Amino acid sequence: MYPPIALQNILYGVYICYDSIVPQVARQMALSGAQVLVNISNDGWYTGWGVWQHFDMGRVRAIETRRWVLRSVNRGVAATINDLGEPVQTLTEGEGVLHAKYPLISGQTVYMRFGDVPALLIALLLLAYARRWE
Numbered sequence: 500m501y502p503p504i505a506l507q508n509i510l511y512g513v514y515i516c517y518d519s520i521v522p523q524v525a526r527q528m529a530l531s532g533a534q535v536l537v538n539i540s541n542d543g544w545y546t547g548w549g550v551w552q553h554f555d556m557g558r559v560r561a562i563e564t565r566r567w568v569l570r571s572v573n574r575g576v577a578a579t580i581n582d583l584g585e586p587v588q589t590l591t592e593g594e595g596v597l598h599a600k601y602p603l604i605s606g607q608t609v610y611m612r613f614g615d616v617p618a619l620l621i622a623l624l625l626l627a628y629a630r631r632w633e
Contacts, residue, residue, distance in 0.1 A: 503533035509603060512566070513537045519556045522563060526611055529564040534603040536560060536568045542575025550575045558584040563610045567601040 501524060503510035512528025512535070519525075519538050528536065538557050542550050554576040561568040562584040570578045577590040579599040588597045609617070 501527040501531060503528055503531055510534050511537050513539065516540045517553075519553065519560060522560065522610075523614070525560040525564050525566075526614065529566055529611055530607070532605075533566065534605060535601060536564065536566045538568060538570045540570065540572045540575065542572045545575065554578065558586070563608060565606065565608050566604055567599075569599055569601075 501512065501514075503512045505511075510532045512525065512531070512533030514524050514528065514536070516539070519540065525536055538560075540553065542553055545553060554570065557568045557570050557578070558580055560566075561580045561582055565582045567582055568578075568580040570576065570580070575591075577595075577597060578586050579588045579597055579601065581587050581601070582604055588599065590597055
């Protein structure tokens with residue numbers, strides 16, 4: 500569905516712009532073997548908090564998949580984000596280049612294996628519990 504791109508024996512999961520807000524995209528790429536996620540984005544559409552919110556979605560994708568995320572933007576926050584969602588390098592203004600060194604990570608997280616199912620089951624259990632008290 501979302502095959503990774505091989506470059507010098509490294510599998511990159513590349514997603515464009517607002518695909519970063521859809522967790523299934525990064526999840527499927529990682530399940531397909533992507534060792535690093537790359538988000539290419541046009542954040543010139545956003546101002547203020549929208550730029551940072553879009554950046555934070557990349558951080559969430561890193562946490563969910565335990566993969567490094569490399570963000571390349573025309574405006575906004577370019578960054579390298581480690582597998583724990585922590586920004587390692589950022590470039591927030593002007594032009595520049597980030598030289599990233601990152602480990603290649605494989606394996607699966609609980610989120611990668613089960614997706615949103617555990618959260619949905621817990622929500623249903625909470626609704627059933629609340630219904631019981633009506």
